[in-house]
Amino acid sequence: MLREDSALSDRVLSIDTSGVYYRDLNKMLREGVAKGAREFVLRGVTGQRYIGTGLVERVSIKIFGTPGNDLGAFMDGPSIEVFGNAQDGLGNTMNSGKIVVHGNAGDLLGMAMRGGKIFVKGDAGCRSAIHMKEYRDMRPTVVIGGTARDFFAEYMAGGEVVLLGLTLPPGVRHSCAFMGTGMHGGRIYIRGAIDPSKLGKGVIIQELSEPDWETVKARVAEFAAYFDMDAGAILSAPFVKLCPASTRPYGVLYAGRN
Amino acid sequence: MRQCSFDVHAYDEEDDAIVSADDRCVGCQRCATYCPTGAITIRLSERDFRLNANWRPEHLMDIKRQAETGGVILTGMGNDKPYRIYWDHLLLNASQVTNPSIDPLREPMELRTFLGAKPDRLRFADGRLLTELAPQVRLEMPILFSAMSYGAITYNAQLALMQAAEECGTLCNTGEGGWPRDFRRFGKNVIVQCASGRFGVDFDYLNQAAVVEIKIGQGAKPGIGGHLPGEKVTPLVAETRMIPVGTDALSPAPQHDIYSIEDLSTLIYALKEATNYEKPVSVKIAAVHNAPAIASGIARAGADIIAIDGVRGGTGAAPKVIRDNVGIPIELALAAVDRRLRREGIRNRVSLVAAGGFRSSADVIKAIALGADAVYIGTAALVAMGCTLCQQCYTGKCAWGITSADPVLAKRLNPDIATRRLVNLVKAWSLEIKEMLGGMGINAIESVRGNRLHLRGVGLEEWELETLGVRGAG
Numbered sequence: 001m002l003r004e005d006s007a008l009s010d011r012v013l014s015i016d017t018s019g020v021y022y023r024d025l026n027k028m029l030r031e032g033v034a035k036g037a038r039e040f041v042l043r044g045v046t047g048q049r050y051i052g053t054g055l056v057e058r059v060s061i062k063i064f065g066t067p068g069n070d071l072g073a074f075m076d077g078p079s080i081e082v083f084g085n086a087q088d089g090l091g092n093t094m095n096s097g098k099i100v101v102h103g104n105a106g107d108l109l110g111m112a113m114r115g116g117k118i119f120v121k122g123d124a125g126c127r128s129a130i131h132m133k134e135y136r137d138m139r140p141t142v143v144i145g146g147t148a149r150d151f152f153a154e155y156m157a158g159g160e161v162v163l164l165g166l167t168l169p170p171g172v173r174h175s176c177a178f179m180g181t182g183m184h185g186g187r188i189y190i191r192g193a194i195d196p197s198k199l200g201k202g203v204i205i206q207e208l209s210e211p212d213w214e215t216v217k218a219r220v221a222e223f224a225a226y227f228d229m230d231a232g233a234i235l236s237a238p239f240v241k242l243c244p245a246s247t248r249p250y251g252v253l254y255a256g257r258n
Numbered sequence: 259m260r261q262c263s264f265d266v267h268a269y270d271e272e273d274d275a276i277v278s279a280d281d282r283c284v285g286c287q288r289c290a291t292y293c294p295t296g297a298i299t300i301r302l303s304e305r306d307f308r309l310n311a312n313w314r315p316e317h318l319m320d321i322k323r324q325a326e327t328g329g330v331i332l333t334g335m336g337n338d339k340p341y342r343i344y345w346d347h348l349l350l351n352a353s354q355v356t357n358p359s360i361d362p363l364r365e366p367m368e369l370r371t372f373l374g375a376k377p378d379r380l381r382f383a384d385g386r387l388l389t390e391l392a393p394q395v396r397l398e399m400p401i402l403f404s405a406m407s408y409g410a411i412t413y414n415a416q417l418a419l420m421q422a423a424e425e426c427g428t429l430c431n432t433g434e435g436g437w438p439r440d441f442r443r444f445g446k447n448v449i450v451q452c453a454s455g456r457f458g459v460d461f462d463y464l465n466q467a468a469v470v471e472i473k474i475g476q477g478a479k480p481g482i483g484g485h486l487p488g489e490k491v492t493p494l495v496a497e498t499r500m501i502p503v504g505t506d507a508l509s510p511a512p513q514h515d516i517y518s519i520e521d522l523s524t525l526i527y528a529l530k531e532a533t534n535y536e537k538p539v540s541v542k543i544a545a546v547h548n549a550p551a552i553a554s555g556i557a558r559a560g561a562d563i564i565a566i567d568g569v570r571g572g573t574g575a576a577p578k579v580i581r582d583n584v585g586i587p588i589e590l591a592l593a594a595v596d597r598r599l600r601r602e603g604i605r606n607r608v609s610l611v612a613a614g615g616f617r618s619s620a621d622v623i624k625a626i627a628l629g630a631d632a633v634y635i636g637t638a639a640l641v642a643m644g645c646t647l648c649q650q651c652y653t654g655k656c657a658w659g660i661t662s663a664d665p666v667l668a669k670r671l672n673p674d675i676a677t678r679r680l681v682n683l684v685k686a687w688s689l690e691i692k693e694m695l696g697g698m699g700i701n702a703i704e705s706v707r708g709n710r711l712h713l714r715g716v717g718l719e720e721w722e723l724e725t726l727g728v729r730g731a732g
């Protein structure tokens with residue numbers, strides 16, 4: 001059901017999505033992949049949900065406009081680049097692939113993400129990067145150029161999230177409350193000042209170790225490359241690391257046998 | 259002596275006698291069952307506290323233990339408190355004179371059930387169906403095995419459930435703890451769960467299964483999350499859940515992407531997109547006070563199946579105070595949900611699956627008469643495999659190899675024998691349901707579904723009859 005204004009040339013499929021229902025759009029993408037398209041250019045995107053969901057091939061999708069909720073949810077492979085802002089649920093329970101957003105993201109970015117990478121140039125909403133996990137060589141990465149809102153990186157169980165604070169005015173601290181509550185794995189790196197009273201219960205601030213620095217440098221370099229920024233300048237400011245005070249925050253709540 | 263996994267028995271060399279630490283005994287009956295000479299009897303022995311109808315021994319023991327530890331008291335299996343069991347106050351009808359009963363041995367009896375959204379109306383043209391049907395799954399009988407995660411139950415126990423589901427032509431639910439790769443071959447008979455921990459949820463997991471279920475809550479612990487301690491995260495559990503070996507596996511209380519019906523709808527359609535609209539999506543909730551309104555929201559959010567788990571639903575581990583005090587009986591919740599959806603004219607949009615303490619085929623058919631399309635059984639399935647309801651599942655010491663964390667204990671369950679016993683149970687219940695249907699003069703389970711005229715209440719108050727939508731007997 002490819003529309004007539006969709007042009008498939010050199011395995012690049014360009015779709016004018018204005019007025020296309022999300023279900024139809026995603027079907028077009030699936031059908032396009034089945035027909036051999038490797039790259040999609042979606043223009044005029046206005047809130048269509050679930051773009052990239054259910055795609056497992058390593059195709060690339062360029063999105064112009066504003067994609068809707070759950071962009072790349074349950075995604076396993078594609079690379080998405082958004083020229084605009086992303087909404088809620090970006091990369092929800094994503095398994096592999098990459099999402100680059102030239103703008104801000106809504107709530108729940110990277111929720112329960114298990115693999116792949118997300119780079120956001122601007123800020124992220126509430127509950128970003130919560131309950132990320134890792135397994136063997138699957139290590140999810142989230143880099144947020146600006147700041148995030150409350151409940152940032154709660155229940156962190158694996159992978160890494162880097163918060164750069166580039167959108168904060170000089171002298172202003174990250175203001176997200178309950179950062180890292182329930183953290184029991186993974187790594188949270190933050191550039192810029194944070195208010196210790198805003199940390200979640202059981203989370204402590206630490207200096208970065210040498211391997212931490214290597215990770216941060218690599219992630220920042222990749223971030224800077226996508227958005228044409230100066231990695232050196234970003235890295236020249238101090239970073240801190242958030243860690244769980246105990247690796248078993250939930251281990252001591254229970255009495256023995258009944 | 260070696261049969262006991264709770265260290266009750268010891269051999270005293272000096273006296274050449276077996277001594278038992280009676281207070282450690284949980285009454286699992288393993289030793290008595292396996293004693294070659296039948297010499298062991300397990301008797302209930304309460305501590306000799308002075309009798310007190312208010313301060314019962316359970317309260318005293320719990321207070322003392324909490325005074326020692328300062329912790330939450332854990333327990334396993336379902337609520338054991340004497341709340342009214344409505345199944346025991348509902349009686350079935352049978353035919354006498356005016357319409358003949360049917361002999362199930364002679365006449366075909368239809369138990370086949372399809373789960374999934376049904377259309378509001380069907381449109382035909384030239385004898386062909388024009389209406390696009392939502393995906394359906396076929397069950398040979400209206401009985402499914404409830405969610406029990408690998409890690410909470412043993413590998414062999416889950417294997418037995420999957421094999422039995424395949425043989426019976428029904429479904430078995432993986433629970434939220436992932437789905438071992440070796441078991442993906444049972445996909446046609448498997449419901450996978452997507453819960454707050456999202457353990458093991460990936461493209462293959464969603465697409466290999468027959469149904470995807472969003473777990474919001476469970477009857478034994480409505481409103482709270484779960485936590486599998488790191489010690490239980492063995493290499494295979496780690497692989498199944500996709501987390502590192504030895505780390506705590508945490509299921510937050512809510513799914514943090516669901517704070518409203520609209521959010522739920524977003525996740526339902528995300529799962530439909532991820533499975534190309536080929537699979538019914540179920541939403542499981544615990545039976546709570548506002549269940550009818552919530553169920554209406556779930557149906558409107560696009561779910562194909564709603565599973566409701568009552569206050570007597572089992573669990574591998576839950577805080578005792580929650581298990582025993584939170585939620586409502588499935589009978590009342592089911593009747594209220596079914597009525598609400600009918601009144602709103604959306605009952606056809608979802609199938610209803612009831613869960614939470616179904617003990618017999620009679621409970622199942624009564625649930626169907628109260629509006630269920632099918633019933634989940636968990637505890638009954640475990641009992642079929644050998645469980646004696648000792649409620650120690652959370653200790654990992656199950657003497658029957660069902661919920662044991664210790665690999666030596668886990669070997670005690672022979673998966674093929676357990677499969678046979680499960681299949682026998684489901685077959686036996688199916689036969690009994692056919693007998694009851696025949697007695698009512700009905701030859702298809704469909705005719706009982708939601709048909710409360712087949713039920714009469716005894717010993718119930720006016721408000722209870724009203725909630726159930728059932729008339730008093732006589």
Ligand code: SF4
Nearest residue numbers: 262283284286287289
């Ligand atoms: S705990 Fe079980 S095996 Fe041990 S003595 Fe009691 S009944 Fe026997």
Ligand code: SF4
Nearest residue numbers: 645646648649651656
């Ligand atoms: S599964 Fe095992 S531990 Fe749990 S109640 Fe049954 S016999 Fe006891």
